[in-house]
Amino acid sequence: MSLTPPFPEHAGALSGPIGPVAGPLEGTAAAAQQDTPPRSLWRLGMQVFLANRLAIIGLVVVVLFLLFCFVGPLVHHTEQIRTDLAQANQPPGAGHLLGTDDVGYDELGRLMVGGQSSLEIGIAAAVMATIIGTLWGAIAGYLGGAVDALMMRVVDTLLAIPGLFLLLLLVAIFTPSVGLLIVVIAFGAWLGPARLVRGETLSLRTREYVQAARMMGGGNRRAILRHITPNAIGTIVVNATFQVADAILTVAALSFLGLGVPPPHADWGNMLSDGTAFTQNGYWWMILPPGLAIVLIVVAFNFLGDALRDAFEVRLRRR
């Protein structure tokens, strides 16, 4: 039941000079991997991933959004700091492709700038949560015993407080800024990967190659960083992808509630919340574009995550 992934560097190395030599090493990890050569496993994973139409759609959407948000402002110059009340509440037209909002910002330009914050915070928080969670889970699972019990009780405790409440509480205590939002969202999100990686570690730590590394005098740090973590990479990467989607939703929710990125920064959540005031006026261009952007990017990351899981599970399927 391993999710052991085809790891690029290892794959290259094993198919090279080590591959043929691995024969006599019966019963070792290298020999165990021989029935399904690592390199083709990696390739097979890629094949499964590329054959998945939803994965391609997800990838294309993510890339398009990155281009839109980070390259778009270079092409479509707009004023996003100074307000222009004479131009407020303009419907979409020639001058402003997606109209303007209630203080005269160009909606299309704001969508780009807002997307930058949403994506930056979402991705940074997901990466941070994944790193902390992975280390926490791997250390707890590898060391076991009292350390494990203590570390996992900490996770249980924080999991008992529903995320949004904890986040609002933290944001209320500290003044929100982009950096703080990343830290706060990561603080609420690392618990999931910690649990997952701990579970994975519990099975990985009994593997022959980990035992062998320990026999040869490898320390705990080496076992965790060089053996456990790389072999749990499938679980970690798949989870990280979903984390990005969740983090983007969380930022949007906090901003919608007025406790997210502070002005004059924009993000898709506070664009939506600005638009709420005008639902009755029928100013759809203030609500639909940011709303659609959030849904699209989140669905795209979810597709990516699902496809990555299938790709990493290739080995399981072939058995």
Added chain:
Amino acid sequence: MSGYLVRRFLQSIVVIILVSLVTFALLHLLPGGPARAILGPRATAVQLQRFTAQNGYDRPLFVQFGLWFNQLLHGNLGYSYHLNENVNTLIVDRLPKTLVLMGLSIGVALIIAVPLGIYQARKRNTVGDYILTGFSFVFYAMPSFLLGLLLIIVFSFELPWFSPEAPQSDSLSEILANVNALVLPVTTLALITIAAFSRYTRSSVMENLTQDYVRTAAANGATDGRIIRVHVLRNALIPVVTLLGLSLPALFAGALIVESVFNYPGMGFLFWQEAIVRDYPVLLGVTLVVAVATVVGSLLADIAYAVLDPRVKYT
């Protein structure tokens, strides 16, 4: 099994104590301490000092924690200086309203999600299944505030069917009587819940359809409908019970957002309003209550699981 339950119960108590420790620590994380938080940014140093001394905030932390925890055990959650009211009174007033919203939504969600999941499992990989899967993907990815907004735009402005605002009343019975105004908030929360529950039911039913007992029943001449109703359903719904317990935190969070979109006078709305003005006693009180509810919910889910599924052995 009783041994397992006892251990599980003790574990929950430990977690609840730890949660109260965390909330207490958060109170002391506040920049400038509780005195600054309560008296506000314009308070002078002398005022701060006097307040700190009067309320015992200068005593050792463990003494303070002991006193605070003692108050908790006596059911005293603190006092809101902003609303000039007991936090207990506020929560006792607001919590039932939130629970009603959540209960209605879960009820609606279950009534729709379970048949949907069964349908999808039986017709898996057909057009119908794909369409429903697509919908659940979208609703799963859609932030609840966006869904709420869209429902308001469509069903209350474009088509003037339902009220765009939740019932505005202090009494629970008046809220329940105003069905028209409850429709949109409940629908919003239910739709998001349906997305998750129907996926779960689908995979759970699919897993059970491959079991030996299904083949046996089919070989004995049971019809498809009977196999689903009599044999598969009760097995497939066991994990859904667990899911119910585990989705409590998400439901509380969802309720908070739905309440703020529709101005529903529940506990989430209170929490949001007081978060904006940094009314810490209310924030900490509500956090504690929600956390306890979450822990109790997952404990109940575990007990239900143990009772419903005799195959599971606990040691």
